[in-house]
Each structure stands twice: as C-alpha cells, then as structure tokens.
Amino acid sequence: MHADMKIALTKPFILRCFLVSLFLSLPFLLLHLLSPQQQPRHSVTTNDLRIRPGYSSYEAYIQRQLNKTLNPKLRKIWTTRDWNRKISVFASFFEELKEKKLLDNTSKALCIGARVGQEVEALRRIGVVDSVGMDLVPYPPLVVKGDFHNQPFGNDTFDFEFSNVFDHALYPQQFVAEIERTLRPNGVCVLHVALSRRADKYSANDLYSVQPLIELFKHSSLLHVRSVDGFGLDTEVAFRKKLEPPHHL
Incomplete structure (x- = not known):
C-alpha cells in the first residue's frame, strides 16, 4: 500500500477518535462549568465601588477570608481584650437605633459577618434576645455557620439585619440581594462602612460613596446616612425593605 493511501486512511480514524473523546468528555466539562462555585456571579464595579483584583477563584477568596477568621491571635483578641469593649460600643449603636424606632425588643435580628458575636451579645444585652450571628466559622451559641453570599435562611426571616463587613463582599450585588431576600417587608438593614x-x-472591595449602596438596595428605601466611629468604619447607612404590593385577584 502506498504511503499516500495509508495517510488518507489514517485521517478519518484520527478524526473519529477525536470526536469520540470529545463526546465522552463533554458531560464532565459541562458539570465543571455549571457547578455553583464556577457560575459567574453578579459583580459591580463603578467609580465609587471597586472590586479588588487578585482572586483566582471563589475558593481562593473564601480561603483568604478564613485566614483572617481563623487567625488564632485575632480570635484571642476578639474573645478577651476586645470582648467587652466592642459589646459596649455596639450596644450604644443599637440603643440609638431603638430610639429611632428602627429596632425594638421584639425584632428578630441577624448580624452578618459576626466573627465571635460581640454585636449579637450586645443586642441580647439591650433586650433584643432573638438575635443570631452568621459567619464562615461558627461560634456557638452566638454565631452560626453561613456565607453572606448565600445566607442559610429562608425568605422573609428577619426584622433587622446588621453588618460591618460589606467591604469583605466579593460580590456586593449578591451580598445585598441576600439581605433583601431574608429581610421581612418593612424590615430594617443597617450597614457600617468605610468611605x-x-x-x-482582607477587604474585597472599596467603597467611596453611599450611592452604590442605594443602587444595590433595589427593594428598599434609604432611611438615613450618618457618621459613626465603628472600629475603623466611619459611616452608618440604614435601609427599610419596601412593603410587598397587594396581590390582585
């Protein structure tokens, strides 16, 4: 058989092998692409809200956040030297919100990114006893495990949500969407941010004005913006989730 004929016969065989290989690998490729952690999330970058670069994957982002949360030196400081000091400051913030009728003792409250739960303890000490915190690492009984990009709670669960870790959100739009999902209509969200x-x-974004927050809270109304001194954070922004429109028969 001539060499040219051998080459001509070999080409279709190679092509068939390639197609079979591609067909067999396609399900695994689709599974990889469609897995939740590979799905592209909504992200927002504007002049006043900038996402920091450098994360090769969502897993890499989570690991970096865990590096802070699990840091033994920080956890020791949070639970000893800083414990009562932070509870006192948080309690004063929450008392002022009670005076403004944005929080009361009957509120079911969530603290997002609560670490070891000083803000939860502060809420309980001022009478808001139905309070819980959420973080990547649980700290029972004050803090349960959860990712603020995908809160482990049902729709319309809380009357009040507080967070001072907005800057740690890699996907701010998802962070806010989860707050609005789990917040009851007429519920209040209060964020402490640095402008x-x-x-x-460890921050994943930088915020330069409150305007991006106003745009992100699509189902809420702005209540107030005020200056605070909150452990390096300088601005308090409060929102109220809008009431659901009446259902027409």
Whole structure:
C-alpha cells in the first residue's frame, strides 16, 4: 500500500477518535462549568465601588477570608481584650437605633459577618434576645455557620439585619440581594462602612460613596446616612425593605 493511501486512511480514524473523546468528555466539562462555585456571579464595579483584583477563584477568596477568621491571635483578641469593649460600643449603636424606632425588643435580628458575636451579645444585652450571628466559622451559641453570599435562611426571616463587613463582599450585588431576600417587608438593614479610609487587607472591595449602596438596595428605601466611629468604619447607612404590593385577584 502506498504511503499516500495509508495517510488518507489514517485521517478519518484520527478524526473519529477525536470526536469520540470529545463526546465522552463533554458531560464532565459541562458539570465543571455549571457547578455553583464556577457560575459567574453578579459583580459591580463603578467609580465609587471597586472590586479588588487578585482572586483566582471563589475558593481562593473564601480561603483568604478564613485566614483572617481563623487567625488564632485575632480570635484571642476578639474573645478577651476586645470582648467587652466592642459589646459596649455596639450596644450604644443599637440603643440609638431603638430610639429611632428602627429596632425594638421584639425584632428578630441577624448580624452578618459576626466573627465571635460581640454585636449579637450586645443586642441580647439591650433586650433584643432573638438575635443570631452568621459567619464562615461558627461560634456557638452566638454565631452560626453561613456565607453572606448565600445566607442559610429562608425568605422573609428577619426584622433587622446588621453588618460591618460589606467591604469583605466579593460580590456586593449578591451580598445585598441576600439581605433583601431574608429581610421581612418593612424590615430594617443597617450597614457600617468605610468611605474615607482603606485599612483592611482582607477587604474585597472599596467603597467611596453611599450611592452604590442605594443602587444595590433595589427593594428598599434609604432611611438615613450618618457618621459613626465603628472600629475603623466611619459611616452608618440604614435601609427599610419596601412593603410587598397587594396581590390582585
């Protein structure tokens, strides 16, 4: 058989092998692409809200956050030297919100990114006893395990949600969407954010005005913006989730 004929016969065989291989690998490729952790999430980058680069994957982002949360030196500080000091400051913030009728003792409250739960303990000490925190690492009985990009709670669960870790959200739109999903209609969300300084090396975004927050809270109304001194955070922004429109028969 001539060499040219051998080559001509070999080409279809190679092509068939390639197609069979592609067909067999297609399900695994689709599974990889469609897995939840590979799905592209909604992200927002504007002049006043910038996502920090450098995360090769969502797993890499989570691991970096865990590096802070599980840092033994930090956890020791949070549970000893800083414990009562932070509870006192959080309690004063929450008392002011009670005076503004944005929080009361009957509120079911969630603290997002609560670490070891000083803000939860502060809420309980001022009478808001139905309070719980959420973080990547649980700290029973004050803090349960959860990712703020995908809260482990049902729709319309809480009357009040508080967070001072907005800057740690890699996907701010998803962070806010989960708050609005789990917040009851007429419920209140209060965020403490930094507008004038960039301090935390673990932050995933930088916020330069409240305008991006107003745009992200699509189902809520802005209640107030005020200056605070909250452990490196300088601004308090409060929203109220809008009431659901009446259902027409």
